[in-house]
Amino acid sequence: MKVELFIPCFIDQIYPETAFSTVKLLEKAGCEVAYNPAQTCCGQPAYNAGFWDQAKKVGTKFLNDFSDDCYIVSPSGSCVGMVKNGYNDLFTNSIEHNRCRNIQGNVYELTDFLVNVLKKDYFGAELVGTAVYHDACSALRECGIRDEPRRLLSHVGGLELLEMRDQESCCGFGGSFAVKFEGISAAMAEQKVQNALAVKADFIISTDSSCLMQLQGYIDKHELPIKTKHIADVLTSGWANI
Structure with missing residues (x-):
């Protein structure tokens, strides 16, 4: 199974070892992991601060950085929650509406993906x-x-x-x-x-x-x-x- 890896800002800048751990877990679970180095932020900081126009610009880049027909996995419930819920405010009835809905259906927090999609809960840790x-x-x-x-x-x-x-x-x-x-x-x-x-x-x-x-x-x-x-x-x- 191919999955695309979404690494949030906090992990990229402060906890990069967690990103590598995520890759190791997904590969041990039998996944082929793809990472797009052009990815940046999901737009959550601007969204939470009330700057929705700016958040939409960042969110549009996010939608373009990932595939809409592939699982997207992230070691962050916060950022996944932003994509699954906050993007409803930003992209409903917009030109990106359909692409956004597809990505929302494919993006998963890591533990959710391991247990509920891959049906795996033991990794020998x-x-x-x-x-x-x-x-x-x-x-x-x-x-x-x-x-x-x-x-x-x-x-x-x-x-x-x-x-x-x-x-x-x-x-x-x-x-x-x-x-x-x-x-x-x-x-x-x-x-x-x-x-x-x-x-x-x-x-x-x-x-x-x-x-x-x-x-x-x-x-x-x-x-x-x-x-x-x-x-x-x-x-x-x-x-x-x-």
């Missing part, structure tokens, strides 16, 4: 420790992803998955929200990290690097004994010479 899974807002609320990451993590050797208080609460990032409302954003990150520490978790795992960046920033500032990891990096942990 090993990570010793305890972890909580952070339900990123966009993955949970826009893409309906909840059980898929937990199912994948349940098959990671040596990893005990725990539930924490306020499991589905936001981490406080929210893109421009973290800039406009810094105090509230930091307090939300504190609450999420402290809830993870309360159950003695070694790791906070999520589908979204933006959430993990937010939480890791709080962890680093306060030198706390916990780490964040993207689920793609967890699912390739313990692999030898790959």
Whole structure:
């Protein structure tokens, strides 16, 4: 099966190892992975800030950078949620309407694709420790992803998955929200990290690097004994010479 890889801005610029982990997972699952280096952003920052005309220009480039007859997979529920939902506001009844609908039907967040399309949930990963899974807002609320990451993590050797208080609460990032409302954003990150520490978790795992960046920033500032990891990096942990 051929899939096209969509790597969001955060991962491209800050967490490139997660992009490579995504490729490894898809290839181990039997996929032929294609990557278009001309791709940039999905337009979500401009869209969320209210600049819809600018977001549409970026979104139009996104539609042209990908095929409308091939699966598109991304390690980000946030960006997939933008394409699946935000693009309705930008492209409904426009000249790009039909192409947009085709791409919306083909774009998947990574864990959703692995579990529900490829029907695979075991990749031979090993990570010793305890972890909580952070339900990123966009993955949970826009893409309906909840059980898929937990199912994948349940098959990671040596990893005990725990539930924490306020499991589905936001981490406080929210893109421009973290800039406009810094105090509230930091307090939300504190609450999420402290809830993870309360159950003695070694790791906070999520589908979204933006959430993990937010939480890791709080962890680093306060030198706390916990780490964040993207689920793609967890699912390739313990692999030898790959």
